Amino acid sequence: MNHDPLVDFLRQYAPSAPPPHPALESRILTCITRPQPRPVWCWFPSVLAVTVVSLGLGMASAHFLQPNPAQVAELEAWIEAQWSQPDDWWTLQ
Amino acid sequence: MFSAVEHNPVFPEAAPLATSDATWVQRCQQGDPEGFRWLYRRFQSRVRGTLYRLCGEEALDDLTQEVFMRVWRGLPRLRQVEIFNTWLYRITLNVAHDYRRQRAHQRTQMQNLSQTVPDRIPGPDLMNLHYEELVRQGLAALSFDHRTVLVLHDLEALSQKEISEILRIPVGTVKSRLFHARAALRRYLETQGVRL
Numbered sequence: 001m002n003h004d005p006l007v008d009f010l011r012q013y014a015p016s017a018p019p020p021h022p023a024l025e026s027r028i029l030t031c032i033t034r035p036q037p038r039p040v041w042c043w044f045p046s047v048l049a050v051t052v053v054s055l056g057l058g059m060a061s062a063h064f065l066q067p068n069p070a071q072v073a074e075l076e077a078w079i080e081a082q083w084s085q086p087d088d089w090w091t092l093q
Numbered sequence: 094m095f096s097a098v099e100h101n102p103v104f105p106e107a108a109p110l111a112t113s114d115a116t117w118v119q120r121c122q123q124g125d126p127e128g129f130r131w132l133y134r135r136f137q138s139r140v141r142g143t144l145y146r147l148c149g150e151e152a153l154d155d156l157t158q159e160v161f162m163r164v165w166r167g168l169p170r171l172r173q174v175e176i177f178n179t180w181l182y183r184i185t186l187n188v189a190h191d192y193r194r195q196r197a198h199q200r201t202q203m204q205n206l207s208q209t210v211p212d213r214i215p216g217p218d219l220m221n222l223h224y225e226e227l228v229r230q231g232l233a234a235l236s237f238d239h240r241t242v243l244v245l246h247d248l249e250a251l252s253q254k255e256i257s258e259i260l261r262i263p264v265g266t267v268k269s270r271l272f273h274a275r276a277a278l279r280r281y282l283e284t285q286g287v288r289l
Contacts, residue, residue: 005289006279007247013224014232014248017138017145021154025133028158032165033126 115174122168133161139249140185146232146244147189160188182251182259186241193237224287231281239274246271 067075114135120128137157144156163184171180232240245251245259246267253271257264279289 004275006275006282009224009282009287009289010228010243010247010278013221013228014146015225015229017141017153018150020137020141020157024154024158025130025137028133028161029126029130031158031162032129 114177118168118171118174118177121165122171122174129161129165132164136181137161140181143182143185143244143249144189146248147186147237147240148192149233152192156188156192160185163188176258179255179258182245182249182255186259189241190237227282227285227287231278231285234281235274235277239270239277242267242270243274243278247275 117128117131117135121132140160141153141157144160145153148156160181164181167180167184171177232244235243241260242256245256246253251259253264253267256267260267282289
């Protein structure tokens with residue numbers, strides 16, 4: 001027990017808080033049960049996985065899906081043919 | 094004039110976290126909303142009382158909600174369940190401090206220092222209301238640091254050691270603030286005609 005008259009005075013006359021709004025409890029419980037947005041770092045594993053898979057597929061396709069020599073020769077011939085007709089290219093502009 | 098009164102049961106002594114409380118806190122840590130409902134009902138009056146004496150009635154419900162939202166979000170990271178009381182008071186004081194800082198910023202921006210009007214005008218024979226208003230104004234006149242220590246020690250009945258842990262300041266600083274806060278409040282009450 002405190003015998004300081006000031007403390008006794010405070011404890012007797014300190015204003016007490018008004019009662020909460022009746023809906024406050026349900027409001028808080030609604031807030032905590034609502035799904036919260038995930039923090040940014042939670043998305044990091046997903047982004048990393050997608051990046052790794054994309055790079056892997058790209059490298060695999062570059063390695064395994066190379067054109068055969070006949071296709072390369074055909075492509076070079078087509079480019080040469082296009083390159084030798086600059087006027088046609090200009091007329092397209 | 095005022096004379097010393099008996100111990101007021103409205104302000105129970107702060108006690109360490111009971112076993113049942115710890116069980117409920119652990120349930121909340123596992124994400125149990127019913128456990129949190131119990132926790133809210135158990136501690137809301139203490140939280141509201143502290144917030145009311147530090148920040149007043151305005152926005153009291155919102156501040157209470159903010160405290161319990163921070164509790165819910167922080168509970169999974171609370172390692173020592175037995176310090177829940179200290180932790181809860183720390184969150185409450187942080188919310189009160191943020192609110193006061195936000196209010197001060199708004200006032201600076203608006204340059205609109207409205208005069209505080211007491212919401213209850215005491216009648217000549219309503220001494221209780223008059224004393225309550227004096228205590229409210231006396232607390233409001235203290236600095237936030239002094240008021241915080243006074244409220245926690247003299248009204249919430251926390252020990253100086255608990256207050257030093259909550260505020261993360263030395264016990265000597267708590268004693269000093271308490272001394273100056275009481276002296277200032279005593280001076281204020283005496284100027285209002287209260288003899289203690």
